Amino acid sequence: MSSAARILLERLFPAGLEDLRARVEEIHLPVGQTVFRRGDPCRNYLLVVQGSVRVQVLAANGREITLYRVCDGQSCVITTSCLISVESYPAEGVAEVETTALVVPQPVFDQALGDSAEFRRFVFANQGQRLGDLIQRVEDVVFGRIDVRLARLLMTLSEQGVKSIAITHQQLASELGSAREVISRQLKQFAGRGWVGIGRGAIEVKAPAALDELARQSG
Known part of the structure; x- marks a missing residue:
């Protein structure tokens, strides 16, 4: 595991949560790799260590809209929402550059929310910030x-x-x-x-x- 991933992992899963930390996997995504597709079940929490994942929606008429990007140290707001609500993905994510990410299985995600204050603060802070960005994005598209x-x-x-x-x-x-x-x-x-x-x-x-x-x- 890369040093950047290890540092982030140890911050979110501090001492006493080594068993959860051990179940988190580091993955490497090449340019153009599809991370998730519309309709896919959501089974993991995705945390980008380094790189960029573009999250986009493809309409029935073929029109493509970029919703946002998940970059270094960020998580995907749609992934988080789908994990909490147990819903399938309504959009797709694609690696724009070579990307390193941490994959947290849903059982680990659920337990960490209750057991790790650091993890819980990170998830909710990131979710709040990214939702604000997404609302601004919608306003720009509709009214700008x-x-x-x-x-x-x-x-x-x-x-x-x-x-x-x-x-x-x-x-x-x-x-x-x-x-x-x-x-x-x-x-x-x-x-x-x-x-x-x-x-x-x-x-x-x-x-x-x-x-x-x-x-x-x-x-």
Whole structure:
């Protein structure tokens, strides 16, 4: 087991809970590995040690929406909810990069909630924070202006002076919870103003100041 995983495990399962700690497994997920699918039964608590798991929903019409990401030291809010309610997964999770995670079987999860104050605080604190993030995400998708949200995303992706962003219109649409056609139309408007350049599988940021000004607007 990696040192990072061991440190996290010892914090959540302190002295006296070695028997529970021994039943937790470390797994390694390659890029693109499906962690869970919609309709799968939920049998384990997932805790990412290092990496990123994208949680997304695929609608019947093929439209894909990214709900959130589970990154270093975080757990999946949907997994936690499904474990507590004994429900199947309503979404799917995919490893975006090589990811190391801890898998806590449901019997261990249930017992640890009662026996470990550290584990209990971690689960509920993470759940509360991630639920808040998810609600904000829904508000953005439903009520936010697409031009403002696209500008914000482009500015985020072009941080650290990166001007050429390797991303497709479909990927942008998934990130923003929109349709590809809507994103393509908005990008053409940005290009018409000289703010971006549109290439095959890439967007070039030409006027970061203009995009940043739009990104700072409410909406």
